[in-house]
Amino acid sequence: MVTRLHRFKRLIVDATEFLCAGIFAFYMYLMRQKKQRVIIYYHSIRDADSKGFERQISYLAKHYKVLSVTELMESPLNNKEILVAITFDDGFVSVVEKGWSVLKKNGLRATMFVPVGNLGQKPQWSIAAPLGGDRNEQVMSRQCVADLDRKGFEMLSHSFSHPILTELEHQKLQVELEQSRMVLEEIVGHKVSGIAYPQGICNKQVVEAARKAGYRYGFTVEAFTVDDSPSEMEIGRFIVKPHMSLMKLKLKVMGAYQVTSYLRKVKAFLLRQLKRKV
Numbered sequence: 001m002v003t004r005l006h007r008f009k010r011l012i013v014d015a016t017e018f019l020c021a022g023i024f025a026f027y028m029y030l031m032r033q034k035k036q037r038v039i040i041y042y043h044s045i046r047d048a049d050s051k052g053f054e055r056q057i058s059y060l061a062k063h064y065k066v067l068s069v070t071e072l073m074e075s076p077l078n079n080k081e082i083l084v085a086i087t088f089d090d091g092f093v094s095v096v097e098k099g100w101s102v103l104k105k106n107g108l109r110a111t112m113f114v115p116v117g118n119l120g121q122k123p124q125w126s127i128a129a130p131l132g133g134d135r136n137e138q139v140m141s142r143q144c145v146a147d148l149d150r151k152g153f154e155m156l157s158h159s160f161s162h163p164i165l166t167e168l169e170h171q172k173l174q175v176e177l178e179q180s181r182m183v184l185e186e187i188v189g190h191k192v193s194g195i196a197y198p199q200g201i202c203n204k205q206v207v208e209a210a211r212k213a214g215y216r217y218g219f220t221v222e223a224f225t226v227d228d229s230p231s232e233m234e235i236g237r238f239i240v241k242p243h244m245s246l247m248k249l250k251l252k253v254m255g256a257y258q259v260t261s262y263l264r265k266v267k268a269f270l271l272r273q274l275k276r277k278v
Contacts, residue, residue, distance in 0.1 A: 017257065021257045021260070022251065023259075024258070024259035025251055025254060036227045036255050037075070037226035038083070038238065039069065039072065039087055039235065039237040039238070040237060040239070041088065041196075041237045042088050042089075042095070042239075042241070042242070044094045045097075045099050046094060047098075048243075049243065050098050053242040054102050059249065060108070061106035061107065064084045064253060065084065066109065067084070067109060069111040072085040072226070073194075082254065085111060086103075086110040086111070087112070090115065090137070090158065091118075091139045091158065092134065092139060093137065100148065109152050110154070111153075111194075113156050113195070113219070114156070114158050114184065115160065115161060115180075116157070116180055116183045116187070117160040117162075117183075118139045118162060119145065120141045120142065122138055122139070123162070124162070146187050149188040155188055156184075156192055157180045157184055157194065158180075160183070161176065162198045163176065163198060165177075165197055165201060165206045166201055166202065166203050166205070177209055178213040180195070181195070192215075193215065193216040194217035195210055195217070195218055196219040196237075199221070210233060219235045219236075221237055222234075222261055224261055225258060228258060236261070240252060
């Protein structure tokens, strides 16, 4: 009963977000808002996801200019085209087995955020629903990271051990971030400029620690385009699932789902006001 209720609530939320994103997309069109750089992200790719993933990648290859994250961040904004970066969190082997060949087939680059302290193991961090199935995944090996980066699948940091960074004491936080960068740079043989915060969670202390640890870019999971994000250390990304419709994918890639971040801020504000009155 609880599961059915949860699914029903999720369905209502998804439908509401889709409707609002559609309305916001129409507003963007009317206002002729400039094109923006957009980053999307996946986690694992299961057997049942393969066809949907291939369909999405083929669609992106035909309609957008797709770059690695570093290329995207260093590219000037071009009003004539939407620039997209495809990213994957956690370094799962299933992405290598079912995703890399699809990307190569379509001539696309992508970026993987890897927790280097978990290489060659099953995830050693807590994984909650709806990503519970990822507990059975395997994180790629050290050699695989080196080989893929050399072949064009860019490898960036996802911390060392995938903790909630905001829960770490200052010294442990700094070691976690610095160790992640140094180990990954040793593996790939070049400078690593970016980090995706585990679960997208960060605060001012984490951002400053990441900057101090030598990162130029930090990535969250807030639904913001690159150019509307708070700073280069708090770059937003849009979650994409392989079974997602192409219409929903299009709305995310054009940045229309950014409206969901505004809705959540309004909701949080109203809840705070309600608590004060109570």
